[in-house]
Amino acid sequence: MNLDHLYRAVIMEHYKSPLHKGLIEDPSYFMVHLHNPSCGDDMTVQVKVTQQHITDIRHEGTGCSICCSSASVMSETLINKEVNEALKVIDAFYNLLMAKPYDETLLIGDALAYGGVSQFPARIKCASLAWKALEQGLIKEGESSNG
Amino acid sequence: MILDVEKIRKLFPIYEENPNIVYLDTAASSLKPTPMIDALNHYYQKLGVNIHRGVYKIAHEATDLYESARTKLAHFINASQEEIIFTKGTTNSLNMVANHYLDILGQSDEIIISELEHHSSFLPWLNVSQKTQAKLNFIELDNNGKITVEAFKRILNKNTKVVVITAVSNVMGNTVPVKEITRLAHEVGAHVVVDAAQAAPHIKLDVRDLDCDYLAFSGHKMLGPTGIGVLYMKSALAKSFRPVEFGGEMINQVFKDSMTFKESPYKFEAGTPNIAGAIGLAAAIDLLTEIGLDNVTAHVDALYNYTTNKLKDIEGVKIYNQDSDTGIIAFNIDAIHPHDAASIFDKNNVCVRAGHHCAQLILKWLGAESTLRTSFYIYNDFNDCDKFIESVIEARDFFRKF
Numbered sequence: 113m114n115l116d117h118l119y120r121a122v123i124m125e126h127y128k129s130p131l132h133k134g135l136i137e138d139p140s141y142f143m144v145h146l147h148n149p150s151c152g153d154d155m156t157v158q159v160k161v162t163q164q165h166i167t168d169i170r171h172e173g174t175g176c177s178i179c180c181s182s183a184s185v186m187s188e189t190l191i192n193k194e195v196n197e198a199l200k201v202i203d204a205f206y207n208l209l210m211a212k213p214y215d216e217t218l219l220i221g222d223a224l225a226y227g228g229v230s231q232f233p234a235r236i237k238c239a240s241l242a243w244k245a246l247e248q249g250l251i252k253e254g255e256s257s258n259g
Numbered sequence: 260m261i262l263d264v265e266k267i268r269k270l271f272p273i274y275e276e277n278p279n280i281v282y283l284d285t286a287a288s289s290l291k292p293t294p295m296i297d298a299l300n301h302y303y304q305k306l307g308v309n310i311h312r313g314v315y316k317i318a319h320e321a322t323d324l325y326e327s328a329r330t331k332l333a334h335f336i337n338a339s340q341e342e343i344i345f346t347k348g349t350t351n352s353l354n355m356v357a358n359h360y361l362d363i364l365g366q367s368d369e370i371i372i373s374e375l376e377h378h379s380s381f382l383p384w385l386n387v388s389q390k391t392q393a394k395l396n397f398i399e400l401d402n403n404g405k406i407t408v409e410a411f412k413r414i415l416n417k418n419t420k421v422v423v424i425t426a427v428s429n430v431m432g433n434t435v436p437v438k439e440i441t442r443l444a445h446e447v448g449a450h451v452v453v454d455a456a457q458a459a460p461h462i463k464l465d466v467r468d469l470d471c472d473y474l475a476f477s478g479h480k481m482l483g484p485t486g487i488g489v490l491y492m493k494s495a496l497a498k499s500f501r502p503v504e505f506g507g508e509m510i511n512q513v514f515k516d517s518m519t520f521k522e523s524p525y526k527f528e529a530g531t532p533n534i535a536g537a538i539g540l541a542a543a544i545d546l547l548t549e550i551g552l553d554n555v556t557a558h559v560d561a562l563y564n565y566t567t568n569k570l571k572d573i574e575g576v577k578i579y580n581q582d583s584d585t586g587i588i589a590f591n592i593d594a595i596h597p598h599d600a601a602s603i604f605d606k607n608n609v610c611v612r613a614g615h616h617c618a619q620l621i622l623k624w625l626g627a628e629s630t631l632r633t634s635f636y637i638y639n640d641f642n643d644c645d646k647f648i649e650s651v652i653e654a655r656d657f658f659r660k661f
Binding site: 113115118119121124125127128150151152153154174175176177178232235238 | 596597598599602603605606613614615628629657658661
């Protein structure tokens with residue numbers, strides 16, 4: 113068990129200096145709050161979608177370095193993506209965490225640092241929490257704007 | 260070292276499988292000894308039949324073993340046999356008691372409780388409060404997070420109907436003055452419910468001396484199997500306590516429009532109980548009695564003192580509880596989330612708890628979202644303490660490098 117595979121420098125950098133952190137008061141953002149009761153990780157994600165385009169993502173939460181850094185990486189990865197593409201990227205990220213094959217053209221950048229999480233199954237939930245929140249946000253936001 | 264750990268470890272098959280394991284999470288669940296596992300196997304391999312209703316030899320033997328387990332448990336806490344109800348565990352026991360009061364309490368009634376309670380002791384009463392409008396009154400903890408008789412006296416009043424109290428906090432590890440609190444509660448006619456899940460593995464409990472009305476504990480934290488626990492209910496209360504579950508073996512006579520129940524404890528044990536579990540728990544009690552709870556306490560104290568002396572000198576470590584009576588240490592390492600630290604411990608085969616320990620109220624009181632927690636028991640030695648301390652330093656240094 114080599115912890116250097118889990119705690120990569122890029123992950124710890126996002127943990128110490130997260131991007132897009134902090135919620136904003138703006139009703140045009142769609143907000144999702146997720147909580148992992150077994151470990152206490154708590155994550156709120158806001159997303160602003162304009163004509164199927166993700167124009168901004170914000171996050172605020174408490175949890176371990178894997179969970180908090182992943183929210184930062186998620187925001188950085190998915191801002192400026194089309195909703196449909198973002199959902200595919202999220203799916204690719206889940207596959208990365210589980211060491212399953214994924215479309216390598218979709219997932220690039222810092223998100224790849226989480227490939228080592230697959231060796232630590234207990235931490236997959238940490239790494240995916242913010243991504244799950246955004247995924248729910250995009251799906252629900254789509255439903256509410258269509259309905 | 261008070262106990263011969265090398266000898267004791269031979270009783271725990273996990274050390275054969277995993278000789279280097281440093282198990283410091285007994286407060287969550289103890290390791291399981293061979294005599295207990297053998298008792299389970301004896302029932303399943305040689306008997307495996309139902310109790311009480313059988314008219315053949317092996318059914319009698321199973322019934323004897325189950326009922327002598329009850330006798331043993333009664334002896335263990337100085338209760339009488341009919342006061343020992345076998346349940347699934349502490350959570351089940353405490354919910355049974357709380358649900359009884361759903362039909363009894365009303366708006367003008369008060370329940371005294373504390374932030375030290377485990378969720379299984381607090382949430383059933385939050386539910387009662389929500390449904391009956393009875394008021395939850397919290398005992399103010401002192402600066403060290405302890406319950407004092409004085410703080411209890413301040414909120415006790417004639418409207419207090421139930422006092423819910425843990426005998427030992429699963430985060431702070433301190434004993435609570437249950438006996439004195441019970442005496443005062445009885446002066447106003449309130450009933451006292453004691454969560455003894457953390458106390459029973461460490462402290463000699465005497466329900467006659469404590470005089471509490473209900474007391475609950477689990478087998479799996481004290482060398483017994485999972486899925487079995489005890490609810491002690493004072494015999495004077497059992498008569499008016501309506502069964503919470505209905506079915507086989509709890510009933511006396513059945514008519515189309517009425518039923519009569521068996522006496523306690525049987526009226527509270529509907530259906531086929533956890534026969535093997537009760538027999539296994541009795542074997543665990545035998546082992547604990549043989550070792551002696553006083554020796555358990557002395558042993559755990561020695562490990563606790565040795566560890567805290569080293570831990571408190573490690574720069575960056577914050578210990579949340581002082582002078583634990585049951586060897587529990589709740590702590591964090593500066594700027595490292597407990598789950599991050601836990602991965603270092605896990606890498607080193609050191610098993611500790613990380614999280615809110617099913618006690619979010621006391622974590623909030625401490626101002627921590629989550630903590631690490633270690634707890635010691637009869638199979639731990641100073642080598643375990645050293646490996647733990649090394650892991651603390653390694654965790655601190657590992658995350659500092661970023």
